[in-house]
Amino acid sequence: MSRTSSALIEGMRKLVVEENLELRELKPEDSVEIAAVVENCFDHLTTWLPWVNSTYTAKDTKVFIKRARILSEQGRGLQMAVVQNGRIVGGIGFNNIDTVNRVAEIGYWLSESATGKGLMTKCCKALVDHGFRELGLNRIVIRCATENTKSQAIPLRLGFTFEGISREAEKLHNKYVDLKVYSLLSSDKKPFDQRA
Amino acid sequence: MFISYKVDDEIKLTYPLELNAAELQKVVAGSNEHLNRWVPWAKLDFSHEDALVHIQFLNDMFTKNSNFWVFINYRGKIVGGVGLNRFDLDNQATDLGYWLAESAQGNGIVTRACSAMIEYVFTDLGYNRIELRTNSENQKSVAVADRLGFTKEGTLRQAEVINNVFRDLDLYSLLKEEWD
Numbered sequence: 001m002s003r004t005s006s007a008l009i010e011g012m013r014k015l016v017v018e019e020n021l022e023l024r025e026l027k028p029e030d031s032v033e034i035a036a037v038v039e040n041c042f043d044h045l046t047t048w049l050p051w052v053n054s055t056y057t058a059k060d061t062k063v064f065i066k067r068a069r070i071l072s073e074q075g076r077g078l079q080m081a082v083v084q085n086g087r088i089v090g091g092i093g094f095n096n097i098d099t100v101n102r103v104a105e106i107g108y109w110l111s112e113s114a115t116g117k118g119l120m121t122k123c124c125k126a127l128v129d130h131g132f133r134e135l136g137l138n139r140i141v142i143r144c145a146t147e148n149t150k151s152q153a154i155p156l157r158l159g160f161t162f163e164g165i166s167r168e169a170e171k172l173h174n175k176y177v178d179l180k181v182y183s184l185l186s187s188d189k190k191p192f193d194q195r196a
Numbered sequence: 197m198f199i200s201y202k203v204d205d206e207i208k209l210t211y212p213l214e215l216n217a218a219e220l221q222k223v224v225a226g227s228n229e230h231l232n233r234w235v236p237w238a239k240l241d242f243s244h245e246d247a248l249v250h251i252q253f254l255n256d257m258f259t260k261n262s263n264f265w266v267f268i269n270y271r272g273k274i275v276g277g278v279g280l281n282r283f284d285l286d287n288q289a290t291d292l293g294y295w296l297a298e299s300a301q302g303n304g305i306v307t308r309a310c311s312a313m314i315e316y317v318f319t320d321l322g323y324n325r326i327e328l329r330t331n332s333e334n335q336k337s338v339a340v341a342d343r344l345g346f347t348k349e350g351t352l353r354q355a356e357v358i359n360n361v362f363r364d365l366d367l368y369s370l371l372k373e374e375w376d
Contacts, residue, residue, distance in 0.1 A: 101357050139354050164350015167369055168325050171287045
């Protein structure tokens with residue numbers, strides 16, 4: 001598997017995952033397109049995403065993107081759109097990049113119509129690659145709700161290690177859910193590197 | 197403004213002030229080899245300037261609402277610290293941390309100080325979850341987590357850098373419903 005191609009365009013990060021599939025840093029204008037995606041598959045997204053709730057509007061995403069931009073400039077986060085054939089179909093990013101301990105956590109979501117094709121696994125692999133090679137990370141964390149088996153399949157496919165269950169660690173629409181904690185270290189053997 | 201909180205007849209929690217720098221320097225330097233193993237900021241040659249910088253850092257974090265640390269004062273002397281490292285409003289969760297000078301160990305000081313902090317988190321803040329991360333080799337710290345009723349959730353591999361070495365951290369938690 002080839003390395004992900006990475007570029008900075010006007011200070012905004014872009015990663016090419018494969019032909020017609022790229023990750024590019026979110027800009028405030030994307031909030032309209034993302035709100036349309038959310039509206040299209042609200043029931044699918046609200047199941048596991050705290051921010052997709054009954055009061056959600058495009059403005060929430062705009063605020064999120066503006067905040068993400070500041071964190072990105074400080075090297076403390078990186079939030080990207082998953083763009084397939086020129087259209088946004090999801091989001092992925094590093095939350096809380098801890099530069100002292102060289103740890104970061106990945107979060108992701110995908111529209112209903114884009115699921116089931118291994119898309120997010122490829123995107124996640126690209127971001128993991130970027131994190132270890134370009135950002136100098138040592139440890140990458142993914143946490144998924146214990147009942148969200150689809151989401152768990154991604155870290156498992158990428159060779160992450162299950163470390164434990166964080167009890168009631170996320171508030172999801174007025175109830176708490178347990179999160180499975182997975183991690184991948186830069187020194188871990190990666191299933192996707194064996195073919196490199 | 198909060199300056200001092202009485203836990204019991206022996207222990208007070210006090211807000212870190214710059215005028216505490218000399219006392220902090222003395223207690224950290226006097227327990228250097230012990231603290232240096234587990235506490236990232238407790239450098240081996242901990243100076244008065246380091247103490248001042250540390251206090252200013254704690255004050256700064258408090259102002260930004262991101263950390264809340266107080267000194268543990270035992271029988272009139274600073275012997276350690278206890279604090280909260282993150283206020284996660286969305287998930288009603290925070291991280292508990294503590295340190296204690298070697299000479300003050302064995303008196304249940306950290307357990308008592310932490311109990312007061314936990315009470316504050318669950319009762320006053322109304323939070324739901326307190327996380328505690330500690331190195332599994334730090335047996336004294338593990339004992340505190342156990343005594344306070346925390347549950348071990350797993351081991352986070354290479355989660356912290358101490359003295360340029362990546363260390364594993366055991367993840368513990370305590371939920372509001374488990375505390376009374």
